[in-house]
Amino acid sequence: MSRPLLRVAVPNKGSLSESAAEMLREAGYRQRSDTKELVLVDEANGVEFFYLRPRDIATYVGEGTLDCGITGRDMLLDSGAAADEVMPLGFGASRFRFAAPAGRELTVADLQGLRVATSYPGLVRAHLAEAGVEARLIRLDGAVESAIRLGVADVIADVVETGTTLRQAGLALFGEPILLSEAIVIRRSEAAEPEGLSTLQRRLQGVLVARNYVMLDYDVSAEALEHATGLTPGFESPTVSPLAREGWYAVRAMVRRSEAQTIMDDLWEVGARAILVTDIAACRL
């Protein structure tokens, strides 16, 4: 008997869509070749992908019509849907912040009675309630940075990545970040774990590791072995094998890609030689 397909929501447009599809491809799944396709069945991997607006994904997953999905943490929390984050995906990072015309020194307490424009009213309402501030929310679909200049709001709350859009609108940030967001996998709250979700998660985790880690190999003498392996402890522990040459060892360990060059310098200093770095194509840890 064939297993039911895992039904996965993927952003069809916007900031997250390309990176999400790329990550799923790296995890071995088929992805659509035409951006107009709405559904793609990957029979061999037991998954069916539904391409939906990122903002709607939490609703589908929360209602249980789809098993899981990829969306932004900010969108999940804004939606109020009965869905939970199961893993962060390391792309689509942004901050959700208040901004006002540059030079207007404000704090969150000053928002009492002011008009706040945003595309994320759920998120802002919850944040203001926690701060005990009552403001009037003006819900806009996008291009929120224009709301102040056009006279419909006093301040805005919006997604900030580089800050370029804010600066161009003559706005400046104030207050603490409301949220640090990134792309995440979500599933329905308080429901049995969908069959196949743990495989999807392991595959995506494998992509994250392959992206963020490299394999380091080197040769080292018995005297320097302890010092060298201290620099490369690996995940569990490094693989140490004796070399044909008496008193020498080959060591293999995973290290963070961002730290590889510094670790190579340090290994050289303690006497390691033939230090090699190779990419990891895929992994399950």
Ligand SMILES: Nc1ncnc2c1ncn2[C@@H]1O[C@H](COP(=O)(O)OP(=O)(O)OP(=O)(O)O)[C@@H](O)[C@H]1O
């Ligand atoms: N520079 C960015 N601009 C907008 N969203 C970003 C950015 N970087 C990351 N994100 C994340 O992407 C998601 C927003 O996606 P998207 O921009 O596709 O939605 P949207 O603004 O509602 O749609 P659209 O802009 O197509 O109307 C959010 O989770 C957000 O945090």
Ligand SMILES: O=P(O)(O)OC[C@H]1O[C@H](OP(=O)(O)OP(=O)(O)O)[C@H](O)[C@@H]1O
């Ligand atoms: O800090 P930055 O790098 O400038 O990026 C943030 C901007 O990008 C997003 O807009 P998007 O392109 O999604 O358009 P939208 O406002 O219509 O959603 C977001 O809403 C900000 O406006």
Ligand SMILES: [Mg+2]
């Ligand atoms: Mg947008």
